[in-house]
Amino acid sequence: MRGLFSVTLLLLLALTLSAEAGPGKGKGKHKAGKHAKAASECTPAETEYGKCVPEQGDCGEGLREVTCKGQTNKIQCRIPCNWKKDISDCKYKFGPWGPCDAATNTKSRSGSLKKVLFNADCRDTVSVSKPCSPKVKKTRGEKKSA
Structure with a gap:
């Protein structure tokens, strides 16, 4: 029983150290927004955005088409329900x-x-x-x- 406790404690310590060593939120790494991921190689002038189309009804979560250099992607968007x-x-x-x-x-x-x-x-x-x-x-x- 004592051996199992020691192994569990060592695993927990190893997980904690590996989590601290990896890049975390807010540690100098800038995370691109949702729309920047879809057309990262395009300038804002080259990028065309379509209307946000909700998945159900006339508001809520939906998708928006992003076109750049002939390539079209869809990104997530949201229309407020008010x-x-x-x-x-x-x-x-x-x-x-x-x-x-x-x-x-x-x-x-x-x-x-x-x-x-x-x-x-x-x-x-x-x-x-x-x-x-x-x-x-x-x-x-x-x-x-x-």
Whole structure:
């Protein structure tokens, strides 16, 4: 029994040392992004990206075609399952939500273009809206009425 314990301890020590010796995350090695792996020998100007096509439904995980120098590959992508799916390849800086419009029961806000991903066609400004919250937020000093 004592011999089995010693062998197990030595194996555990050897595994620990080999794991420390190998390259780990964040140790100076830059890991390319998902889209850089597919077309690593191409410049961004030579690379054409297709739309993200979800595997099921109209949002979620999917695939995007990447074409470079006549070679087409597919890479993984994701379409958000909320109001952002129309602008998923464009990144915007949004302001605060506006007041609730009682007629439509929605509130809206606008955003200005911050970053374009995958050579997408993006508008300079966008406006989005969402339903108003039915709950009235209470301030910190208020207590629940019983």
